[in-house]
């Protein structure tokens with residue numbers, strides 16, 4: 001881990017943390033996002049060490065990629081301060097409708113830092129949580145003329161997207177399950193008990209990641225996490241998921257709330273099929 005990067009990361013974190021620390025909820029959330037960032041870097045390193053494609057990259061690629069891994073969510077601190085100022089943090093609807101784009105905020109916070117002003121880092125900061133179409137449509141990155149830099153920009157973005165998802169799975173599995181998630185905690189009992197929505201399942205069955213804006217229930221939220229099986233890119237990432245049983249964990253959580261046994265079976269089949277093909 002690059003010491004200077006970690007120092008800079010702490011420097012970025014501190015003023016935002018100070019600004020929200022009177023709220024226990026925001027304080028916890030910010031601290032959780034800090035831990036998540038370090039974990040994304042560590043898991044990213046594990047993926048790179050194991051993946052046959054990533055292992056072929058050279059040192060400068062890893063130096064840029066590790067910056068992108070650690071700083072991808074730095075905009076979360078700005079988002080949490082905004083939530084605090086706007087008093088949105090206790091409002092469950094705020095979790096559904098996503099008032100702020102933290103990827104955009106990460107990009108904003110780092111684009112003028114001399115060592116970060118590189119599309120290979122900035123694309124991952126801005127687009128790690130977006131649908132890929134948004135990245136492909138962004139002129140800032142599509143106008144890169146050097147084909148090698150364009151290739152590396154995409155490779156780093158996909159790497160960060162994988163590490164980000166795996167770090168979230170890790171927390172859900174070993175540290176804090178989804179029931180301690182702010183999204184769950186602030187949810188009404190009715191939302192908690194609501195079935196999978198037709199819209200969410202439609203996207204899942206079509207092999208697409210479920211759009212956050214279509215999530216209507218806790219089951220949808222779990223199915224959305226399961227739909228990440230369509231948005232994991234490197235082979236080593238699939239292997240790590242299989243070894244830790246992340247998708248089985250999510251299927252078990254879903255089974256607890258989803259009373260439609262047939263649907264549950266269909267979802268489990270789709271997930272296992274995909275995992276089998278990607279780890280074979």
Ligand SMILES: [Fe+2]
Nearest residue numbers: 072073128129
């Ligand atoms: Fe993020």
